[in-house]
């Protein structure tokens with residue numbers, strides 16, 4: 001065969017190949033089919049690859065021409081493969097967009113009618129903050145023996161401190177008179193009698209006193225805290241309460257004052273005040289030159305440790321107690337204590353929380369009422 005005839009034959013061969021592959025590329029239905037075409041043309045044993053391998057055996061003049069033609073074919077097929085690949089992935093995306101379309105005209109899901117009561121919310125917040133400091137929750141009964149509520153807390157029967165708390169007495173049940181607990185402090189006793197130090201608990205719960213006005217209801221809530229270990233001192237008490245109060249109220253530089261006081265179950269005892277301002281006639285927490293009493297605390301009295309069978313020479317500890325309503329009212333701008341327990345749904349809707357609400361001290365409890 002003449003050189004010219006041989007070249008012609010090879011060109012014909014290449015244009016047939018080109019048509020064949022172009023058609024296969026154009027009709028490939030998906031990425032897998034397209035890949036098959038790529039392999040059969042340009043893969044290790046692909047037809048174009050095989051032809052390229054034969055170039056070495058050809059006479060130099062023919063090799064030059066045929067090599068150029070083969071490379072052009074290879075480039076053409078490559079770019080066709082690439083273009084089809086893009087087309088296919090576009091099409092795939094479009095079908096997905098079509099299939100997974102979101103109907104933005106659907107009405108929003110209705111909000112649940114129920115709300116989390118501000119007391120539950122506040123207790124949750126307190127438990128979370130103390131939980132982060134390694135405290136666990138302890139519990140005790142609402143109907144309590146007068147021994148746990150008073151006597152074991154270093155308040156003997158004839159002690160005048162009993163008159164500090166207007167107690168609801170119930171009929172005797174056994175050896176000691178029975179009361180509705182006036183404070184959460186008896187949970188300290190129950191915990192120390194049950195557990196060995198180190199102890200680190202908080203005890204939120206209901207408490208009862210015979211009182212009723214804007215700032216007192218016969219049932220209210222307290223949270224008690226108790227830490228017992230070796231080498232615990234007043235510095236731990238201060239640090240712990242300062243961290244808690246500043247985090248709870250969300251005020252980094254909230255002024256905090258420990259003022260000497262008296263509680264029968266602690267020695268020394270202190271009352272804790274936080275900084276506020278009353279200048280504008282409205283109470284504002286923070287650095288305002290005024291003070292507001294917020295909780296009671298102290299180092300656990302050695303008599304209390306002894307009453308619970310704890311070696312007072314080896315162990316010390318601190319305790320504190322605070323009113324849940326009071327700190328909820330302050331944080332969420334709720335003016336009247338009595339409204340907490342009136343079960344008025346309008347009140348609950350206003351001050352209550354949705355389960356996933358993130359409380360914001362700058363706003364009202366449901367994020368809508370400015371303080």
Ligand code: DAH
Pocket residue numbers: 182183184185224225263265266295296297298318319320321322
């Ligand atoms: N139980 C006290 C009350 O109801 C509050 C209290 C004060 C609790 C000092 C404590 C404490 O644990 O150390 O007034």
